[in-house]
Amino acid sequence: MKQIFALVDCNNFYASCERVFNPKLEGRPVVVLSNNDGCVVARSNEAKALGIGMGVPAFEVADIIRKNHVEVFSSNYALYADMSSRVMETLSAFTPDIEIYSIDEAFLNLAGFGCSWTDYGRKIRRTVRKWTGMPVTVGIARTKTLAKIANKIAKKSAGANGVLDLTDSAYLNKALVQTPVEKVWTVGIKTAIKLKRVGIKTALELRDADVGWIRRKFGVVGARTVYELRGNCCYRLERNPPLKKSIMVSRTFAKPVESLEKLKEAAASYAARAGEKLRQENLAAGVMTVFVTTSRFIKKSYFNSHTVLFDVATNNTIELIQNACASIERLYRKGAAFKKCGVVLGGLVPENRIQRNLFDNVDREKCARLMRTIDAVNAGSNCPLRWAAEGINQTWKLKFQRRSRRYTTHWDELLEVA
Amino acid sequence: MRTKVRTIHTPDVSKRQEVLLFEATVPAGFPSPAADYEEDKLVLNKHLVKHPAATFFVRVAGDSMIGAGIHAGDLLVVDRSLEPRNKSVVIAVVNGELTVKRFRIHNNKITLEPENESYCALEITEDTRFEVWGVVTSVIHKL
Secondary structure (H helix, E strand, O other), rough: OOOOOOEEEEHHHHHHHHHOOOHHHHOOEEEEOOOOOOEEEEOOHHHHOOOOOOOOOOHHHHHHHHHHHOOOEEEOOHHHHHHHHHHHHOOOOOOOOEEEEEEEEEEEEEEOOOOHHHHHHHHHHHHHHHOOOEEEEEEEEOHHHHHHHHHHHHHHOOOOOOOEEEEOOOHHHHHHHEEHHHHHHOHHHHHHHHHHHHOOEEHHHHHHHOOHHHHHHHHHHHHHHHHHHOOOOOOOOOOOOOOOOEEEEEEEEEEEEEEEEHHHHHHHHHHHHHHHHHHHOOEEEEEEEEEEEOOOOOOOOEEEEEEEEEEEEEEOOHHHHHHHHHHHHHOOOOOOOOOEEEEEEEEOOEEHHOOOOOOOOHHHHHHHHHHHHHHHHOOOOOOOOOOHOOOOOOOOOOOOOOOOOOOOHHHHHEEEEE | OOOOOOOOOOOOOOOOOOOOOOOOOOOOOOOOOOHHHHHOOHHHHHHHOOOHHHHHEEEEEOOHHHHHHHOOOOOOEEEOOOOOOHHHEEEEEEOOOOEEEEEEEOOOOEEEEOOOOOOOEEEEEOOOOOOEEEEEEEEEEOO
């Protein structure tokens, strides 16, 4: 059976999440800043229209923000993650074949639904909006690559009203002409530059290029892109997402950290968080890397990392913290103003398939029981148990000064209505 | 003193005897006649939340709905997937403000009614920016 793909993409996802719980923001320019309140990571259409670019440092657009009364928010990842899962759950009622592609995008396979795809797309859009408050755009086509293009055009076109079906559409060529080659899915910037050099500037020109030549020049991925643009499906839905390859916890500090103690506190705190994440997914790590960095823009900038191999893969926070602190001791340099540190766990294996070591003298059953107990106590919203190594004051910790409430995950931050 | 080894006995592995291993303890007594009738426990969350993806919890501020048994500090279970019917209690957006009121529809006219005499009903006109945010399905009131 021929495949029919719908790409459902949330419009300005983070900004839209804020609007669901704060309807006053409707029609107003909204931006969301990165973890550090440093860069713009999401913009409402009104903010885009003011010329606020994606990823620009907040201080560069401070004037525009002040003059236009732009509403500014710190990232509220707890809220965004919950809203994402609500959107995905709503979408999975429309087809059993769904691939969650990112926090705000999903591919749906609509093959076998004998109806007008556009009507079905409208129903999806209406339902997601009503159930979750999230505005979405739906692009429908015979391949994932074309569905991506359909979605992009639907976002910009007022006539599409949020849904564009490019299966056997007379509009298909027009859609491909107006899509620059660098906007095609899987085409990277370097590839785009090379393509343009030989006169391939649009998706249409790429589609009509000689596949043999593309294959020689850009390999099998390039050839697949050409086939996909021709409507021959090369990428199916990935329904069993591969096991996570690594878990990273890293944060920029509120202000540069120079003391060894504080740096250790931060690393211990990230290691503890990484351990929680491991156990949530029933994984254990074989390798841990700790990295530290100063600002890149100062004279004596310094970056370094240290990697530890565990004899036995572990998800025991005690072990993670001990090793993280030991790594920091080696990485620390007096006088350096550290801007950020992070913990990366790799060599992940399911926790029930850990390769034991004959000379291991740790009581792993007992540790596992302790971790389970701590996780259970911390399962609520305010995490009463913390490791002493994480410090008490945590002066390095970022303040999310403009973060909205975590409306859906914290009892004491619910939406209030009179 | 020395110990001498006289003979070494090798085990006979030609025959197999299978033995069932019981890990559970065997209670000495009559088996529970109720075990056959065991059912799932009652879970309040399942009872109150029919559409998890569309259900939000909202905290009440103020006393405008006190007549409907909705008090300040109460928790409302709000289902966005439901269509409001006449007399539903809803969370509505009126000119950008969220409010909880009783939804009345009569002769195609919508009014939002409080349940407290010190507040006035609000008629929705063409100039009102109005939207139903969700339908309130339960009130959780702490005693």
